Amino acid sequence: MQEFFRYFVEGIDPVNIILTVNALPNLPWYNILFVAFVIAPLVRFQGPMIALWLANLLVPHRLFPEPPQRRPGPLPLVSVVIAGRNEAAGIAGTIRSLLACSYPRMEIIFVDDCSTDDTFEIAGSFVGTGHVRCFRAATHSGKPSCLNIGIQRARGEYIMIVDADADVQIGAIHEMLIPFDDPRVGAVTAHLRVRNARDTLITRMQEIEYAFNVAASRLWRSHLGILSIIAGAGGMFRAGAIRSLGGYDTGLGDDTDLTMRLRKAGWRLVFAPYAVIWVDCPATWRGLIRQRSRWERNMIKIRLRKQIDILRVSLFGFSNFLMMADQILVRFLLPLAFLAGLFWYIATDPFITSRILTFMYWIHVWETLLRMLAANDVLGVPRLAALPLAPLVPLYRLGLKLSLMPAIVKEMLRIGLRHGYVPEKIWRQTPHW
Numbered sequence: 001m002q003e004f005f006r007y008f009v010e011g012i013d014p015v016n017i018i019l020t021v022n023a024l025p026n027l028p029w030y031n032i033l034f035v036a037f038v039i040a041p042l043v044r045f046q047g048p049m050i051a052l053w054l055a056n057l058l059v060p061h062r063l064f065p066e067p068p069q070r071r072p073g074p075l076p077l078v079s080v081v082i083a084g085r086n087e088a089a090g091i092a093g094t095i096r097s098l099l100a101c102s103y104p105r106m107e108i109i110f111v112d113d114c115s116t117d118d119t120f121e122i123a124g125s126f127v128g129t130g131h132v133r134c135f136r137a138a139t140h141s142g143k144p145s146c147l148n149i150g151i152q153r154a155r156g157e158y159i160m161i162v163d164a165d166a167d168v169q170i171g172a173i174h175e176m177l178i179p180f181d182d183p184r185v186g187a188v189t190a191h192l193r194v195r196n197a198r199d200t201l202i203t204r205m206q207e208i209e210y211a212f213n214v215a216a217s218r219l220w221r222s223h224l225g226i227l228s229i230i231a232g233a234g235g236m237f238r239a240g241a242i243r244s245l246g247g248y249d250t251g252l253g254d255d256t257d258l259t260m261r262l263r264k265a266g267w268r269l270v271f272a273p274y275a276v277i278w279v280d281c282p283a284t285w286r287g288l289i290r291q292r293s294r295w296e297r298n299m300i301k302i303r304l305r306k307q308i309d310i311l312r313v314s315l316f317g318f319s320n321f322l323m324m325a326d327q328i329l330v331r332f333l334l335p336l337a338f339l340a341g342l343f344w345y346i347a348t349d350p351f352i353t354s355r356i357l358t359f360m361y362w363i364h365v366w367e368t369l370l371r372m373l374a375a376n377d378v379l380g381v382p383r384l385a386a387l388p389l390a391p392l393v394p395l396y397r398l399g400l401k402l403s404l405m406p407a408i409v410k411e412m413l414r415i416g417l418r419h420g421y422v423p424e425k426i427w428r429q430t431p432h433w
Contacts, residue, residue: 017025042363052220075104077157080106082117084143090427112146141425159242172274173275176236187237188235188269191272191274196281203283205396228259257306
């Protein structure tokens with residue numbers, strides 16, 4: 001332990017960093033492999049961020065093109081569909097933010113999933129504005145089924161899906177409509193920002209994570225045509241596109257599943273960086289693991305089982321193959337390789353472990369600082385006040401990956417497949433992958 005802390009402190013000494021780098025080629029082969037497993041993710045994640053920063057510096061008009069002149073005539077009608085159960089604490093704020101977001105031709109459709117509190121009554125109190133319609137599901141059927149009810153009743157040319165506890169920033173709907181001038185665009189995803197970032201250390205870490213994975217990542221993926229998600233908390237669809245697919249899968253009604261089906265149908269997907277929607281993140285570690293475990297299990301259900309055929313280039317094209325291959329690499333292969341290399345390394349050469357691990361830790365810290373600065377320069381997130389948290393980010397990532405391993409293993413072994421948020425009757429009607 002004393003050796004570990006000595007090398008930990010030495011990790012910030014440039015001389016020791018240079019000496020350690022020079023020593024790497026002389027390490028046994030399995031250490032070289034471990035370093036490769038760590039260096040490869042650094043290149044994969046830092047490379048796109050550097051490219052974004054350079055594009056913003058040299059050709060900002062290509063990264064953020066000027067919006068086209070608004071066509072003459074009335075604005076299109078946008079139907080905002082919200083589904084929720086027991087959302088009394090947040091539904092009023094969400095509806096108020098929509099009514100105040102400066103878009104005049106809008107209808108808000110709220111579908112209540114048999115709430116046991118006064119959610120439906122609170123939403124119904126806005127009916128008098130003339131912009132809100134409320135419906136109640138006959139039985140508790142889950143969020144995807146309720147979203148489909150709203151989609152069926154929507155009268156707009158475009159359908160926007162918003163969470164029942166989100167805030168839509170002024171101008172967001174205008175920004176999300178701009179990409180639809182291209183008839184090939186089937187859906188647009190908003191820029192999600194963490195509303196409760198200052199609540200706890202866990203939410204502050206998620207603010208940094210959202211800056212990387214929600215803002216910067218979706219920006220460069222959008223420009224390359226490999227955007228992999230239209231966020232369920234804030235996405236807009238061409239009405240004809242979402243209806244042609246039959247809406248959400250009621251049993252696996254995940255935004256990932258709908259995104260994959262849109263891509264298979266040949267629609268182009270776009271990220272709107274100036275369309276900001278504020279969402280709340282889990283404020284405790286337990287709540288975060290519960291949320292991310294659900295996400296990881298759905299990733300396996302949908303990407304590795306239900307929609308794995310999107311890798312077939314002959315059917316769905318090279319861009320879909322590239323998108324899916326990158327997701328498998330980033331979400332599954334690199335994390336598993338890193339953890340396997342870490343455990344092997346500790347077990348086989350504990351003496352040198354302290355120096356290499358602390359060296360790699362500091363590499364990740366400097367890499368995180370660079371990404372934070374670049375993301376802030378390009379997109380304004382995360383806040384510069386979050387920079388002192390950079391030393392905690394590698395530990396947060398590692399702890400999160402380790403905590404999610406049980407959920408991943410259980411899903412791979414098909415243990416406890418049904419999620420609690422899917423009603424039993426809906427689950428029985430759903431094909432399982």
